[in-house]
Amino acid sequence: MRFFIGMLAHETNTFSSIPTDRRQFEARDLRYGGELLEAYRDTGTCLGGMIGAAAAHGITLAPSLAAAASPAGRVTKEFYAEARDRLLADVRSAGPLDGILLDLHGAMVVDGIDDGEGDLLEAVRAAVGSLPIAVTLDLHANVTAAMVRAATLLHGYKTYPHVDMDARGREATERLRDVVAGRLRPTVAFRQPAMLPPIAGQLTARGPMRRLYDLADAMERRPGVISVSIFAGFPLADIRDAGLSIYVATDRDQPLADALADELAETAWTHRREFLHTAVPIETAVARALAADGRPIVLADIADNTGGGAAGDTTGILRELLRVGATDTTLACIWDPAAAAACVAAGVGATVTVDVGGKVDATHGPPLSLTGRVRAVSDGRFVHTGPMFRGLAGRLGPTAVLQVDGVKVILITHRWQTLDLEMIRFVGIEPERERILVVKSSIHYRAAFEPIARDIIEVDAPGLSSSNLTRFTFTNVRRPIFPLDNI
Numbered sequence: 001m002r003f004f005i006g007m008l009a010h011e012t013n014t015f016s017s018i019p020t021d022r023r024q025f026e027a028r029d030l031r032y033g034g035e036l037l038e039a040y041r042d043t044g045t046c047l048g049g050m051i052g053a054a055a056a057h058g059i060t061l062a063p064s065l066a067a068a069a070s071p072a073g074r075v076t077k078e079f080y081a082e083a084r085d086r087l088l089a090d091v092r093s094a095g096p097l098d099g100i101l102l103d104l105h106g107a108m109v110v111d112g113i114d115d116g117e118g119d120l121l122e123a124v125r126a127a128v129g130s131l132p133i134a135v136t137l138d139l140h141a142n143v144t145a146a147m148v149r150a151a152t153l154l155h156g157y158k159t160y161p162h163v164d165m166d167a168r169g170r171e172a173t174e175r176l177r178d179v180v181a182g183r184l185r186p187t188v189a190f191r192q193p194a195m196l197p198p199i200a201g202q203l204t205a206r207g208p209m210r211r212l213y214d215l216a217d218a219m220e221r222r223p224g225v226i227s228v229s230i231f232a233g234f235p236l237a238d239i240r241d242a243g244l245s246i247y248v249a250t251d252r253d254q255p256l257a258d259a260l261a262d263e264l265a266e267t268a269w270t271h272r273r274e275f276l277h278t279a280v281p282i283e284t285a286v287a288r289a290l291a292a293d294g295r296p297i298v299l300a301d302i303a304d305n306t307g308g309g310a311a312g313d314t315t316g317i318l319r320e321l322l323r324v325g326a327t328d329t330t331l332a333c334i335w336d337p338a339a340a341a342a343c344v345a346a347g348v349g350a351t352v353t354v355d356v357g358g359k360v361d362a363t364h365g366p367p368l369s370l371t372g373r374v375r376a377v378s379d380g381r382f383v384h385t386g387p388m389f390r391g392l393a394g395r396l397g398p399t400a401v402l403q404v405d406g407v408k409v410i411l412i413t414h415r416w417q418t419l420d421l422e423m424i425r426f427v428g429i430e431p432e433r434e435r436i437l438v439v440k441s442s443i444h445y446r447a448a449f450e451p452i453a454r455d456i457i458e459v460d461a462p463g464l465s466s467s468n469l470t471r472f473t474f475t476n477v478r479r480p481i482f483p484l485d486n487i
């Protein structure tokens, strides 16, 4: 068997003022052909799982584009057209194919195209006719009817933090193989309850997503069920189809798919209020961290998560830590290429004064003028140690650690969410020894940091990934929808 394989991944925060252009993809990941296989083989990613499963089952892969950028504003028309056309050209010139494997995110919004993946999948479908298409999607996918129609099978991550990406990649490959061999003929059901769950309420270890996935796991064990995906959705995208959705695939049994999807949609709706989330105000959170016994205490800056499209450069928590004289404290990481460059240029040991953060938009706090000592510099290269992205190379660009009194501030050049302990260790800081660790992440940090954290405090600071959705003005999402409307 021979499968086409490609990746185009972006989670678009339509409230962000940072356009996602070609440079943003180059900074994170933009590869072609055989390079895709080299970079992702044996990594904890969807592509890693697809490559592994293909090898195990003797499937040949025809690799195309792998493109991913850190979450930010709408993807530019130009880059989207380039990526789509490259994928389509590669599909047409790939020679004989039995199936298409795509690793997409599912919450990509393009300038002028609200349903990025729907548009892409319809174009691929038009190019390949009846050839089966299997797609992995993030748990944050804002799934649309167009995506469901164009794909043969969708496989959503079942975890948040996303620690099952390689498992989903393997599953997508194996089910596609079953479809090609005629062992499965998918019948699918799709439901969109009127729900827009905030990010901080979407973790799958407990709460409403656990309840839904426990139910889904039991359904998947029933004969005739191929897969069940519950997409929590990405709420910071003001598009019609943002929000939670349910996707059930069965084998030649439409009534069963419909019945299971209805049951899951009803359960989600019944428990919708459990998704609501309250974080702790900055001053209270910092005081609580200082008063705590044991270390490290993690202060999660959940609203300034670059992984949710926030800038990653707000300084509210840092300002408070400096005001109260916190010690043995590390802040990971502030996205500020100019401050990082100034520190790198000054060199290790130098004393510098720089404006840090607050540079992307004026609504989430001003820059902070800091005078400190450059403690370390780095080219920003590291390898993820997991659980997420295990084995995958990471690039933060020119990086510096600025020590200001008792606080170490990690300044980075490429935006990337603080989700791996290596993002602190690689500049010579042992996270376990710190009294306070500030991480700019909503949920993903939990996979790596929960095992070492004495306690975790979710902070209600300003930012574009806030779980307080009343701070945003929505005009395009379908209404009424909970919790924007009290239904």
Ligand SMILES: [Zn+2]
Residues within 6 Å of the ligand: 138, 139, 140, 162
């Ligand atoms: Zn996600």
